[in-house]
Amino acid sequence: MRWIGFGVGTALAISLTSGLCLAGEDVDPRISPIRIDDVADGSGSPFPRFDNFSWRAFIALNWPALTDVIHRGEPDANKTLADPGPRVWETFKARYEVFAPGAVKPAEWKSFDGGNPCGGSVGNDKKTLSAFSHFADFNQAALSLSSFANPLIAQNKTYTRYEVRFNREEFDTIFQNEWYVKGKQPTSAAPGSFKDGSIEIKAAWRILTAADDVVRDRFYVSSAFVFDPEATAKAGSVICKEQAVALVGFHIVIKTKLRPQWIWSSFEHVDNVPPHDAEPDAANARVPYSYNSGKPPSDLDPATPPDAISSDNLPLPDPNPMQVVRKQGIQPETMAINRAYWELPGIKGTVWANYMLVMTQWPTMPNPESPTNTGMPFPTGVGSTLANTTMETYNQRNRRSCMECHNAISNVRGLDFVAFMALDASDPPQQTVARVAVPAITTLDTTNRVPKTALDDDPMVRALIDFMTQK
Structure with a gap:
């Protein structure tokens, strides 16, 4: 038996005859479509318990799914992690x-009905990297509910696109409380709470070009309908092109009974940027970094990121790629469990061995659950909290941690740490909204507009309408 140190009082045991096991409670790396429900307090270093929770969630969420709508959000137990499919x-x-x-x-959970930002020709059973407004799929999140931050441009000169999805427990909470209506959302005086087991996913995707064929088999690759603003402007109607996209970043947020301030996990692809400490190096595999040229200058100045994409700052057809570096190294204990999972049969030799856990963060003081309780997140403080280079690219140093940020912009407002809900919700107008929803935009000619409705002043749709009607 070989032992890899995890820190004081904790170790990872790798048995040559019986697979992997971790000392302590529920810290056993294994491949299963069933994730761990929760993490209890225990003795020794907490990183193995929480990092194993993160990896088990990553595997379960990335298990091939049953594709019929009746079983939406359920794994196909007859498949393996390495099998293809959504x-x-x-x-x-x-x-x-929603x-x-x-x-x-919105339509019920077991339905793909409803409008799609790419128009009526694209159904919600297809991956769509687009948004009804605000170019939300182009920009990273900001420390504000009133704006977005900056885009991230890969070395192949494509904009990284972002996608948010959530499971049935989170959907049911929103649906049953009608929180998709701005006027019905929780407040600090009347806070809301999501159901235990709610899961929210944010994914970062890199668009693949012909030049990426040599690295395609290193990524989980999906097909998506991707909003193309340049083609849209030329055609006079919304154009989404079906393209191959590679998964480069993955946030998982899970609300549990013992951790009502949610458990926060962040993964990314090992080829994104050069290693900081002991992380894998794409150069050793003789492949390029997705977000760094590998040549000097190799340091990203966080003070000069590109401006947020908006109707006033449209995406460029040939943008300059970013030189991204990792500002802080991944915790040694976290890297140890990464390596343990990479060696597991069923992961080793698959694309999933090219994804690493960057960090897990969790509440240490979960009670009482309220807008005034941050949960006392751990780890926290400069040097102990890490950033995902694809989602917090420009805010890696002296940054607020995941929980601190979401507490400040959403939990204190009674929104239970869920920030995008306040950004996306709107109030229903008195008249139909079909003419301003993306599927109805078929021309840039604005001479025969119908009379103004309440929705015209809604900032959540204004950006896209302005963009679509520019001369």
Whole structure:
């Protein structure tokens, strides 16, 4: 038996005859479509318990899914992790299925009905990297509910696109409380609470070009309908092109009974940027980094990120790629469990061996659950909290941690740490919203507009309308 140190009082045991096991409670790396429900307090270092929780969730969520709508969000137990097909999380509800312009009531969980940002020709059973407004799929999140941050441009000169999905427990909470309506959302005086077991996913995707054929087999690759603003402007109608996209970043947020402030996990692809400490190096595999040229200058100046994409700052057809580096190394204990999972039969030799856990964060003081309780997140403080280079690219140093940020912009407002809900919700107008929903935009000619409605002043749709009607 070989032992890899995890820190004081904790170790990872790798048995040559019986597979892997971790000392302590529920810290056994294994491949299963069933994730761990929760993490209890225990003795010794907490990292193995929580990092194993993260990896088990990553595997379960990326298990091939049953593709019929009746079993939406369920794994196919007859498949293995290495088998092709949509993953479980990719069959969750997308944010645009629930938060449509005009606060339209979303379809039930077991349905793909509803408007799609790419128009009526694209159904919600297809991956869509687009948004009804705000170019939300182009920009990273900001420390504000009133704006977005900056885009991330890969070395192949494509904009990284972002996708948010959530499971049935989170959807049911929103649906049953009608929180897709802005006026019905919780407040600090009347806070809301999501159901235990609620899961939210944010994924970062890199668009693949012909030049990426040599690295395609290193990524989980999906097909998506991707909003193309340049083609849209030329055609006079919304154009989404079906493209191959590679998964480069993956946030998982899970609300549990013992951790009502949620458990926060962040993964990314090992080829994203050069290693900081002991992380894998794409150079050793003789492949390029996705977000770094590998040549000097190799340091990203966080003070000069590209401006947020908006109707006033449209995406460029030939943008300059970013030189991204990792500002802080991944915790040694976290890297140890990464390596343990990479060696597991069923992961070794698959694309999933190219994804690593960057960090897990969790509440240490969960009670009482309220807008005034941050949960006392751990780890926290400069140097102990890490950033995902694809989602917090420009805010890696002196940053607020995941929980601190979401507490400040959403939990204190009674929104139970869920930030995008306040961004996307709108109030229903008195008249139809079909003419301003993306499927109805068929021309840039604005001479015969119908009379103005309440929705025209809604900032959540204004950005896209302005963009589509520019001369």
